[in-house]
Amino acid sequence: AIRMTQSPSSLSASTGDRVTITCRASQGISSYLAWYQQKPGKAPKLLIYAASTLQSGVPSRFSGSGSGTDFTLTISCLQSEDFATYYCQQYYSYPPVFGPGTKVDIK
Amino acid sequence: QVQLVESGGGVVQPGGSLRLSCAASGFTFSSYGMHWVRQAPGKGLEWVAFIRYDGSNKYYADSVKGRFTISRDNSKNTLYLQMNSLRAEDTAVYYCAKVAMGHFDYWGQGTLVTVSS
Numbered sequence: 448a449i450r451m452t453q454s455p456s457s458l459s460a461s462t463g464d465r466v467t468i469t470c471r472a473s474q475g476i477s478s479y480l481a482w483y484q485q486k487p488g489k490a491p492k493l494l495i496y497a498a499s500t501l502q503s504g505v506p507s508r509f510s511g512s513g514s515g516t517d518f519t520l521t522i523s524c525l526q527s528e529d530f531a532t533y534y535c536q537q538y539y540s541y542p543p544v545f546g547p548g549t550k551v552d553i554k
Numbered sequence: 555q556v557q558l559v560e561s562g563g564g565v566v567q568p569g570g571s572l573r574l575s576c577a578a579s580g581f582t583f584s585s586y587g588m589h590w591v592r593q594a595p596g597k598g599l600e601w602v603a604f605i606r607y608d609g610s611n612k613y614y615a616d617s618v619k620g621r622f623t624i625s626r627d628n629s630k631n632t633l634y635l636q637m638n639s640l641r642a643e644d645t646a647v648y649y650c651a652k653v654a655m656g657h658f659d660y661w662g663q664g665t666l667v668t669v670s671s
Contacts, residue, residue: 481657483658489663490649490662490664491649496657497657534598536657538657542601543589543601543656544601545598548598548599
């Protein structure tokens with residue numbers, strides 16, 4: 448199975464900061480990568496799919512890039528509602544695998 | 555709007571069984587594949603199972619293969635997960651999720667399964 452890693456595992460940031468999260472796949476997955484946001488006690492929410500396509504309704508401060516094995520999620524200007532855990536997920540092959548998550552909390 | 559509502563969670567003893575349901579609305583259920591994903595307390599997301607739109611293909615995580623069965627009733631717009639031989643490590647919130655081009659575009663609110671004696 449493809450393995451997914453994320454870095455950092457957690458970070459502290461302030462409102463207005465630019466935040467970048469990295470996701471790496473153990474083998475090439477083309478652009479078959481999605482990013483999800485999860486807040487405590489809530490279901491995950493799709494942010495980005497196909498590595499860089501913003502899901503409808505998601506604010507434009509979120510962006511994704513990368514292909515092959517290395518991907519990034521960027522939040523250009525962190526808002527209070529963005530404090531959450533972020534997961535990447537590959538859907539290039541079965542089983543679909545999620546990264547371990549990156550927790551973004553308030554500095 | 556798309557809605558997915560899970561039910562059927564609860565407390566069950568090790569070795570016991572439970573059937574989860576996911577009622578879908580707001581989209582043509584019979585046209586989309588569906589997944590089950592779980593999250594153990596304080597842990598990350600783990601994919602559990604997938605079923606094609608017509609039920610013709612099913613895939614399972616190694617951790618549940620032979621114990622869990624995914625199924626669907628397109629006439630009732632409902633997805634199921636039959637869980638047998640439950641273990642403590644199956645304790646988790648179970649989410650159903652709709653497939654869109656491979657990624658998961660909508661998720662239910664989840665149902666908690668606790669396996670404990």
